[in-house]
Amino acid sequence: xxxxxxxxxxxxxxxxxxxxxxxxxxxxxxxxxxxxxxxxxxxxxxxxxxxxxxxxxxxxxxxxxxxxxxxxxxxxxxxxxxxxxxxxxxxxxxxxxxxxxxxxxxxxxxxxxxxxxxxxxxxxxxxxxxxxxxxxxxxxxxxxxxxxxxxxxxxxxxxxxxxxxxxxxxxxxxxxxxxxxxxxxxxxxxxxxxxxxxxxxxxxxxxxxxxxxxxxxxxxxxxxxxxxxxxxxxxxxxxxxxxxxxxxxxxxxxxxxxxxxxxxxxxxxxxxxxxxxxxxx
Amino acid sequence: xxxxxxxxxxxxxxxxxxxxxxxxxxxxxxxxxxxxxxxxxxxxxxxxxxxxxxxxxxxxxxxxxxxxxxxxxxxxxxxxxxxxxxxxxxxxxxxxxxxxxxxxxxxxxxxxxxxxxxxxxxxxxxxxxxxxxxxxxxxxxxxxxxxxxxxxxxxxxxxxxxxxxxxxxxxxxxxxxxxxxxxxxxxxxxxxxxxxxxxxxxxxxxxxxxxxxxxxxxxxxxxxxxxxxxxxxxxxxxxxxxxxxxxxxxxxxxxxxxxxxxxxxxxxxxxxxxxxxxxxxxxxxxxxxxxxxxxxxxxxxxxxxxxxxxxxxxxxxxxxxxxxxxxxxxxxxxxxxxxxxxxxxxxxxxx
Numbered sequence: 001x002x003x004x005x006x007x008x009x010x011x012x013x014x015x016x017x018x019x020x021x022x023x024x025x026x027x028x029x030x031x032x033x034x035x036x037x038x039x040x041x042x043x044x045x046x047x048x049x050x051x052x053x054x055x056x057x058x059x060x061x062x063x064x065x066x067x068x069x070x071x072x073x074x075x076x077x078x079x080x081x082x083x084x085x086x087x088x089x090x091x092x093x094x095x096x097x098x099x100x101x102x103x104x105x106x107x108x109x110x111x112x113x114x115x116x117x118x119x120x121x122x123x124x125x126x127x128x129x130x131x132x133x134x135x136x137x138x139x140x141x142x143x144x145x146x147x148x149x150x151x152x153x154x155x156x157x158x159x160x161x162x163x164x165x166x167x168x169x170x171x172x173x174x175x176x177x178x179x180x181x182x183x184x185x186x187x188x189x190x191x192x193x194x195x196x197x198x199x200x201x202x203x204x205x206x207x208x209x210x211x212x213x214x215x216x217x218x219x220x221x222x223x224x225x226x227x228x229x230x231x232x233x234x235x236x237x238x239x240x241x242x243x244x245x246x247x248x249x250x251x252x253x254x255x256x257x258x259x260x261x262x263x264x265x266x267x268x269x270x271x272x273x274x275x276x277x278x279x280x281x
Numbered sequence: 282x283x284x285x286x287x288x289x290x291x292x293x294x295x296x297x298x299x300x301x302x303x304x305x306x307x308x309x310x311x312x313x314x315x316x317x318x319x320x321x322x323x324x325x326x327x328x329x330x331x332x333x334x335x336x337x338x339x340x341x342x343x344x345x346x347x348x349x350x351x352x353x354x355x356x357x358x359x360x361x362x363x364x365x366x367x368x369x370x371x372x373x374x375x376x377x378x379x380x381x382x383x384x385x386x387x388x389x390x391x392x393x394x395x396x397x398x399x400x401x402x403x404x405x406x407x408x409x410x411x412x413x414x415x416x417x418x419x420x421x422x423x424x425x426x427x428x429x430x431x432x433x434x435x436x437x438x439x440x441x442x443x444x445x446x447x448x449x450x451x452x453x454x455x456x457x458x459x460x461x462x463x464x465x466x467x468x469x470x471x472x473x474x475x476x477x478x479x480x481x482x483x484x485x486x487x488x489x490x491x492x493x494x495x496x497x498x499x500x501x502x503x504x505x506x507x508x509x510x511x512x513x514x515x516x517x518x519x520x521x522x523x524x525x526x527x528x529x530x531x532x533x534x535x536x537x538x539x540x541x542x543x544x545x546x547x548x549x550x551x552x553x554x555x556x557x558x559x560x561x562x563x564x565x566x567x568x569x570x571x572x573x574x575x576x577x578x579x580x581x582x583x584x585x586x587x588x589x590x591x592x593x594x595x596x597x598x599x600x601x602x603x604x605x606x607x608x609x610x611x612x613x614x615x616x617x618x619x620x621x622x623x624x625x626x627x628x629x630x631x632x
Contacts, residue, residue, distance in 0.1 A: 027411055077598045083411045084334045088553070089597045091546065096590025103587075210422065217415055252430040259423035266416045267404040274407055 005132040005201075007239025009194055011232045012139040013212055014219035015146070016190035022225040023163040023183045024079050026086045030094040031216055032209030034188050037097060038063050038195025039204045040105050046199070055196030056138050060189035067188025071181045079180060094209065101206040109205045135197035142193050146186070147228055159183055163225075211255055218262045221269070297464045301457055308456050312528060314571045315463040319470050319521040320544060321551035321563030323514040326474065328549065329557030330483065331510055332490030333406065337417025338518060339545035340424045341394035343538035345519025346526035347428065349390035350442040353382035353527075361433055376446040383527065390523030391516045398515035402508040409493070425539030439533035442526055459528045466524060470517045475560055477513065486510055490558075546593070547574075554596055556605030565604055 017031050028034075041062055042055025074093065078086040150156035161169040162179045170176050198204065219238060223230035238261075245257035297315075301308050320342065327333045357378050374382065401420070408416055445455040477483055485506045488496040497503050526532050536543075547570065555566020577588045600607065 027415065074594055074598070081601070084414060085597055085601055087334075087411060087414055088549065089594055092590045092593030092597065094590070095546070095593065096587055099584075099586040099590065103583075214415075214419060214422075221412075250430070253426065256423045256426035256430065259419040259426065262419040263405070263416055263423065266408055266412055270404065270407040270412075 002132070003240035003243035004236050005136045005239070006242065007236030008136040008139045008232065009197055009201075009235075010212075010215050010219060010238055011235025012143060012190055013194045014216035014223070014235055015143060015228065015231050016187035016194075017213075017216040018220045018223070018225045018231060019159075019190075020183050020187045021220060023159055024075075024180050025083065026075065026079060027083065027090070027217065028187070029087060029090040029213055030097060030209075031187075031191060032212030032214075033094045033097040033101075034063065034067065034191035034209075035195040035198065035212045036204060036206065036209045037066070037101060038188075038192030039199035040101060040195070041192065042196035042199040043105070043204060053134070053200065055199065056193055059192035059196040061192075063192030063195075064185040064189040067191075068181050068185040070188070071184040075184060076177070076180065094213075098206050098209060105206065109203045129201070131201045135201050138193065138197060142190065143228065143232070146190070155179070155182055211258055214259060214262055218258075218265060222265060297468075301460050308460050309528070310571075310575065312456075312460045312463040313525075314567065315467040316521050316525050316528075317544075317547060317551060317571055318467050318564055318567040319517055320548035321555065321567045322467075322470055322474055323517050323521075324548040325552045325557055325559075325563045326486070326510050326514050328552055329559070329562070330478065330490060331486040331507065332493075333409075333507070334414045334549070335417040336414055336545060336549065337419070337421035338514060338548060339421045339539055340417075341398060341515040341518040342522040342525070342544065343424060343428065343534075343540075344394045344397055345390035345522030346532055346538045348393045348519070349383075349386035349523030350440065350526050350532060352386040352389045353379075353443050356382045356385060374443045374446060376449055379443060379446045382443065386527075387520055387523045391520045394515040394519030394522075395512045398511045399508055402511045403504065406504065406507040406511065421539060421545055425534050428539060429534040439531060439537070441531050444530070459524065463524055463528070466517075466520055470521075471564070473513070473517075478560060482506065482509070546589075550593060550596060553603055554600065556603030556607075556609075559603075559605045562603055562605040569604065 013031065013035055017028060020026055020028060038055075038059045041059040045051075045055050045058065070093065074089060075086070078089045150160060158169070158174045158179050159182065161172070161174055162176050162183075166176055169179075215238060219231055219234045222234040222237075238258075241261065242254065242258060246254050249257055300311050304311065320338075324335065324338055327335045327338065353374075357374065405413065405416055405420070445452070485496070485501055485503075488499075488501065489503050489507065493503055522538070526538070529537065532538055539545075551566040551570045552563045553566070554570055555564065556562030573592065574589075577585045577592075581588045602610070
C-alpha cells in the first residue's frame with residue numbers, strides 16, 4: 001500500500017520529465033534536485049510556522065520561477081545542441097544546487113510534520129498515515145489538472161504542437177522559445193509539488209536527489225513519452241517494487257536495487273529490440 | 282616520430298622523472314595528476330573516439346581498488362578479520378609480503394575489471410546515446426551502494442589497505458615509490474592507447490563514432506570492437522584504482538572508490554576540457570583541470586562543489602570542443618604537429 005502511494009508521487013515527477021523530454025529533447029539530471037528544492041520550500045514554511053501542507057500551493061509557484069530562470073540562464077544555450085551536452089550541463093546544475101541546498105539548509109535529514117494522523121483500514125491490519133493519502137490525492141489532482149491544461153489551454157496546445165514538430169510550430173507562429181521556458185517552468189513546478197509532498201510524507205536530505213531523477217527516467221522509458229496512464233501505472237509498479245526490495249534485500253540495498261532495475265530494464269529492452277535489429281534511440 | 286614530438290615527449294619525461302625532487306611538497310598532488318590523466322585517457326577511448334559517453338567508468342576504478350587491496354590482504358590474512366579490526370592494524374605485512382601482495386594485487390586489479398567489462402559489455406554497449414549514458418550512470422552508483430552493503434570489504438565504513446612496511450625507509454620513500462609507479466602507469470597507458478589508435482582498431486572505433494550503422498553495414502563486428510575498447514579502458518582504470526587505493530591508504534565505497542560525483546565526473550570533464558577525440562586532449566585537460574581544482578579546493582574551501590558545478594556548466598556551454606578543439610579551429614595548419622600522426626594523415630585525407 002505504501003508502494004502505491006509512493007508510486008503516484010514518482011509518476012508525478014516522471015510526468016514532468018516526460019514533458020520536457022518530449023518537448024525540448026532534454027534529459028534533466030537535475031530533476032531530483034528540483035524535487036528536493038521544492039521539498040525544502042515546504043520545510044522552510046514548516047519552520048516558519050505555516051502548515052507545510054500549504055507548500056503544495058506555494059512551492060510550485062516559486063519553483064515555476066526558478067525553473068523559468070534556469071531555462072533563461074543555462075538551458076536555452078544547450079537545448080539545440082547534442083543531448084550529451086545537455087545531460088552534462090544539467091549534471092552541473094545538479095551538483096551546484098545540491099551544494100547550495102547543503103549550505104542553506106544543512107546536511108541533516110529533515111522532515112516537516114503535517115500532524116495529519118493516521119487511518120486504520122481493515123480492522124487495524126493496515127495503517128496508513130493520512131499524509132500519504134493526502135499526497136497521493138494531491139498528486140492525482142495535479143496530474144489531472146495538468147492533462148486538462150495541456151488539452152484545453154492555448155499554451156498547452158502550443159506545447160504539444162512544439163513537441164510534435166518544432167519547426168512547423170515555429171513557422172505557424174508559436175514562440176518556441178517561450179514554450180520551452182514555460183515547459184521547463186511547468187516541469188519545475190511539478191517537481192515542487194512532488195517535493196513538498198515528499199517533505200510531509202518522507203524525509204529530505206540535500207543529496208538524495210539523484211535517485212528521483214533515475215526513478216523518473218526509468219518510468220519514462222517504460223511508459224513512453226506523454227502517455228499518462230502508463231506513466232501512472234509504471235510509477236505505481238516502481239513504488240511497489242521498491243517496497244518489496246526494501247523488505248527482501250534490506251534498506252541499505254534500496255537505492256542499489258533502483259539503479260540496478262534501471263540497468264536491467266534498459267538491457268532487457270535492448271535485447272528485445274536487437275532481435276529486430278533496432279536499438280533504443 | 283617528428284622532431285617536435287621528441288622534444289615534447291622528452292620534456293614531459295624530464296618533468297615526470299624530476300618532479301619529486303623539484304617540487305617535493307607537491308609529490309602527492311602530481312601523483313594524483315597522473316592518475317587523473319589515466320582516467321581521462323581511458324574515458325576518451327569511449328567518450329571521444331567511440332562516441333559512447335559513459336558516466337560509469339568509475340565502476341572499474343572502484344572495482345580495481347577493492348580487488349587490489351582485497352588480494353593484498355587476503356593472500357596472507359583472513360580478510361573478514363582484517364576489516365573487522367578496522368584501523369587497529371593487528372596484522373602486519375613483512376616487506377616481502379607487502380611487495381608480493383602488491384604485485385599480485387595490481388595484476389588482479391587490472392584483470393578483474395577487464396573481465397567485468399567484458400561480461401557487462403555485451404548487454405550495455407548495445408544501448409546508444411543518452412540511454413547508454415544514463416545506464417552507465419546507474420551502474421556506477423549502484424556499484425557504490427552495493428559495495429557499501431557488503432560486510433566482508435568493510436561496508437559503509439570502508440577498509441584500510443596494508444600499511445607501508447616498517448623495515449625499509451619511511452614515508453618519504455613510500456611517496457616516491459608510488460609517485461614513480463603512477464608515472465610509469467601513465468606512460469604505459471599513454472603509449473598503449475597511442476598504439477591502438479594508430480592501428481585498424483582506432484579507425485574502427487572512429488567509424489563507430491561517426492556512423493555505427495554504416496560501420497556495421499561495411500562488415501565490421503562493431504560489438505566486438507566496442508567490447509575490446511571497454512576492456513582496455515577497464516584494465517587501465519583498474520590498475521589506476523589499485524594504485525590510488527594504496528596511495529591514499531584508505532578505501533571508502535561512495536567517496537573514494539565509486540566516487541561518481543567527483544572522479545566519475547572529473548574524467549568526463551577533463552576529456553571534454555582538453556578536447557575529446559584527440560590523443561593529447563585528455564592529457565592537457567587533466568593538467569589544466571587539476572590545477573583549477575586544487576585552486577578551488579584551496580581558495581573556495583567549503584564552496585568547492587558549487588564552483589565545480591559552475592565550472593561544469595561553463596565548460597559545457599562555452600568550450601564543448603575543448604582546448605585542442607579550439608586550437609584546431611584557430612590554427613589548423615599547426616594542429617597536425619600537436620596531435621599524433623594518424624589524426625594528421627586522416628585530416629589531410631579529408632581535405
